[in-house]
Amino acid sequence: MQRFTQGFYGYVVAVAVCFGLVGIFLLIAPQSREEHIPRVDYSMDIANLGRAAPYTVWAPSAPTANWVPTSSRMTTEKGTHTWRLGFATAKRAHAMLVQSDEKPADKFASRLANSEAVVGKRDIAGATWEERFRKDKDQRSLVRFLPDATLIVTGTADWDELSTLAASLKQQPKPTT
Template identity: 70%
Template sequence: MRRFTQGFYGYAFAMLVCLAAVGLFLLVTPQSRTEHIPRIDYSMDVANLRRTAPYEVWAPSQVPAGWIPTSSRAAQEKDTTTWRLGFATARRSHAMLAQSNGKPAADFASRMANTTEVTGNVQIGGATWEQRFRKDKNQRSLVRLLPDATVVVTGTAQWDELTTLAASLKQQPKPTP
């Protein structure tokens, strides 16, 4: 028995016991092989923004199929209200809706798109959106400059997914007092 407690044999025996314990633990521990992306409910942010934002808020009328809302952040500083709503798309890319009444509007659009360069225009739901693309970040953006706010749909998602998000946006009217 002494040879299993000293020297190389003792070390090998201890390693074998440890590996057996780890193997047994992995065997009996339930493991999930499915992807888990945390889902949030952004309806309270929309309700609060409808009441407090100095502009009519734009929100998806219906989240596109297979998309998961992952983050929502509303911020108010002085006279500026900003809202960011993030999604994991059906293809597991990132898409974000960002809107603000910050001035100048072009600065907010450029900050969200990470570029000032407009690469084209596209019609979505009867409205004209600027297209912007930043190749080194693989970031595509759709920008709409409105009289009272700027709306940006951006992310690593492909153009068709960003277009789907932009097309789903509806103005949320202010609640009646």
Template identity: 60%
Template sequence: MRRFTEGFYGYAVALFVCLGAAGLFLLVAPQGREEHIPRRDYSITVANFGRTVPYQVWAPQQDPAGWIPNSNRIAKGENGAQVLSIGYATAKREHAMLLQSDEKPAAGFASRMANTDKAIGGQQVAGQTWERRYREDKKQRTLVRVLPDVTLVVTGTADWPELGELAATLQQRPKS
């Protein structure tokens, strides 16, 4: 028995036993092969935002099919205005985000969120015209809609139809 615990032969046997045990563990341990994107409920954030702003908040009536809401927050914008953001992983697993604020000037807010001030046309969404912006180096597409009391921005790496799909779900929530 002494020869299994001494010298190179003992070391090789111990190494083989450890590798065999690790291999057996990896063979029998469950391994998830599905992607996991954390889902974040934004309903409380939207309700809290609605209590702090002087206008009716816009939010998705329901999430687009296959989309996963994965972030939401209320932040301070310029001049003390509040900004609501709701982020998604789209059905194509790109990124899309809804941002809204009553920050003035509206054009400044839209340009900061889009990372560009250059419009490249318009897009019809649910009977409304949204301004398109594109920043090529970031592959960032943005739809902007400036209303009298709030600016809506839908932006991300998602393609134009997906951004339009998110914009089409937006409805004003009653003031609470």
């Protein structure tokens, strides 16, 4: 018995027992082959922002096919109301809608887009959006300045996916209290 607990044979037995236990664990442990992306319901944030913000709230009119809303965060600081809504796109890139009444609007847009440089303009659903791009972060941004707020659609998603999100935005009615 001592020969199996010492030296080379002991090492081989210990490794074999470990591999056997790992194999048994892998056979009986449940495994999922499906991708799991956490999904959030952002309807309450739309309602809360509509009550709190002095500007018109814009939100996606309907869920875009195969897009998953992954985060929603509304903040109010120093009289400024900001809402961030994140998505995993159909191509599993990241896209985010940000809207705020932060002033100055151009500084806010530059901070969120990580770029001050406008690389083009894009007409989306009858509205003109600025295109901004930051190569080192692979971040594309669409910026639209409204009289009372700024809308930014940004992320690692391609221009077509960002444009799809921007085109889906609709003004939300003010909630009744």
